[in-house]
Amino acid sequence: MITGTALIRMYCNCSTLENAHSLFTTLSEKDAMSWAILISAYVQHDNGHEAVALFEHMQQEGMMPNNYIYNKLINACAAVPNLDEGQRAHSRIVGTEFERCIFVNNALVDMYAKCGSLDLAHKIFMSMMKKDLVSWNAIITAFTQYGLADEVFKQYEKLKADGFKPDEYTFSCMLSICTSLGDINMGRYIHGEVRNAGLGCRLPVVNALLDMYSKCGCLEEAHKLFNSMGARNDVSWTTMIAGCVRERRDAQVLKHFSCIPRRDVFSWTALIQGYVQYGHHDEALDFFLKMQGEGVRPN
RNA sequence: GACUUGCGA
Numbered sequence: 001m002i003t004g005t006a007l008i009r010m011y012c013n014c015s016t017l018e019n020a021h022s023l024f025t026t027l028s029e030k031d032a033m034s035w036a037i038l039i040s041a042y043v044q045h046d047n048g049h050e051a052v053a054l055f056e057h058m059q060q061e062g063m064m065p066n067n068y069i070y071n072k073l074i075n076a077c078a079a080v081p082n083l084d085e086g087q088r089a090h091s092r093i094v095g096t097e098f099e100r101c102i103f104v105n106n107a108l109v110d111m112y113a114k115c116g117s118l119d120l121a122h123k124i125f126m127s128m129m130k131k132d133l134v135s136w137n138a139i140i141t142a143f144t145q146y147g148l149a150d151e152v153f154k155q156y157e158k159l160k161a162d163g164f165k166p167d168e169y170t171f172s173c174m175l176s177i178c179t180s181l182g183d184i185n186m187g188r189y190i191h192g193e194v195r196n197a198g199l200g201c202r203l204p205v206v207n208a209l210l211d212m213y214s215k216c217g218c219l220e221e222a223h224k225l226f227n228s229m230g231a232r233n234d235v236s237w238t239t240m241i242a243g244c245v246r247e248r249r250d251a252q253v254l255k256h257f258s259c260i261p262r263r264d265v266f267s268w269t270a271l272i273q274g275y276v277q278y279g280h281h282d283e284a285l286d287f288f289l290k291m292q293g294e295g296v297r298p299n
Numbered sequence: 300g301a302c303u304u305g306c307g308a
Contacts (some may be wrong), residue, residue, distance in 0.1 A: 006307080033301045040301075071302040106303040137304040144305090172305035207306040239308040245308090267307040 005034045012041040034067050039072040043079050051076035052085055074107040083115035106134045113142030131162070137169045144177050152177045166193065168202040175208035184216040189200045207235045214243030234260070238267045245274035265296050 004027040011020035022031065024038050033258060035058050042051035049259045055073045058065070065073070065225040070093055077086035090108060098104050105128050112121035125131075136159040143151040156174060159166065166174070171194050178187035192207060194200050213222035226232070226240050237260045256261075257271050268291040275284035294296065 009301085018303095036301050066302090068302040075303075101303095103303050108303090110304060132303095134304050139304090141304055167305090169305040174305095176306075204306045209306090211307065233306095235307045238306090242308060266308045271308090273308060 005031065008034045008037050012037060017041055017045055017047075030061070030063065032063065032069060034070045035063060036293055037258045039069065039076065043072060043076045044237070046079065048076040048078075048080035048082070051079075061155060064084070064250075065092075066085050067101050068244055070098055070104055071107045074104070074111045077298075078107075078111035078114040079129070080206050081111075081115040083112075083117060086111045086115050087176070100129070102128070102130055102132055102135065106132070106138050109135065109138040109142065113145055118142055118146050118148075131169070133159070133167060134163075136164060137167070137173065140170060140173050144180075147177075147180060149177050149181055166197060168199050168205050171199060172204045172208040175205070175212045178211045179215050182211075182216055184218060187212045187216055201230070203231065203233055205238075207233070207239055210236060210243070214239065214246070218288045219243050219247050234262065234264050234267060238264075238270050241270040242266060244272060245277065246280075250274075250278075251279065260281075263291075263296065265291075268296055 008020055008024055008027075011023050020038060020041060027034065035054070039051045039054050039058075041140070042048070042054060046133045052073065055065070055069070055076070058069070068088070068230055073089045074086065075085075077089055077295065089111075093099055093104060102261055108124045109121045112118070112124060113242070120154065121142045125135060128135060140155050141210065143149075143155060156166070156170070159170070171190065174190045174193075175187065178184075178190055193213075194205055194209070199205050206225065210226055213219070213225065222240065222243055228238065229236065237256060241253055241256050244256065253271065253274050256265065260267055268287065270285050271286050272291075275281070275287065288298070
């Protein structure tokens with residue numbers, strides 16, 4: 001038997017959101033999960049506004065939200081980002097059984113940080129009786145977003161003192177803060193921690209290492225690491241291209257660009273940026289057109 | 300069976 005939720009899921013994956021949405025409106029019984037899947041799809045497509053609107057529509061139809069749906073709503077507010085909407089979402093949860101839900105609170109920490117209120121994010125984090133690794137990662141990410149390196153390192157130590165093991169999310173964040181500080185020594189220290197944790201092969205971590213080395217003036221080390229990678233993704237390639245552009249290594253820029261298996265808008269933009277930086281506006285324009293010729297839409 | 304945190308221009 002094919003259920004409504006399975007159909008919605010399939011349409012979200014294989015068709016357009018519009019088709020999924022119109023199929024959704026024809027479902028005779030819409031359960032919480034089908035609402036959650038559709039709201040989630042809008043968030044993934046960077047349409048937080050529509051996701052919030054769907055939530056309102058859901059309430060009008062008398063559907064009671066559960067913690068999954070609240071998380072999706074909070075997520076949508078973070079994606080917009082819209083602090084008012086986020087606070088409204090938060091106040092809807094206060095007084096419900098979900099107020100103490102760790103997943104919901106983790107989402108709130110993230111949402112407040114992304115909506116510009118580090119203060120509220122921190123308040124939520126502090127108020128949590130029980131924290132998991134995601135809670136710690138969310139607050140570390142928040143401090144990273146605001147460039148508060150001292151706090152980032154402080155929370156990193158506290159997380160470990162609390163008995164948690166930093167994971168690949170933690171390490172990507174730690175590396176980001178080293179990158180923005182330009183602190184190669186701290187970066188190397190974190191790299192050591194990554195190795196000790198056995199996470200030296202996780203793509204987001206290696207990519208963050210590539211970025212850290214190349215932006216801290218160690219492009220050669222970034223290259224060595226890049227060459228040793230067993231698997232690479234779009235981020236790995238673009239990180240290297242951007243690094244070579246910054247160091248004006250024209251030949252390497254082009255070599256890397258020609259090797260990318262699949263070029264996305266970020267890799268194209270890194271290349272075009274290189275030409276703009278060198279003052280070669282005609283080539284920049286050529287590549288801009290070529291990009292569209294290959295079906296990549298400018299953003 | 301659906302939910303929260305991380306990497307590139």
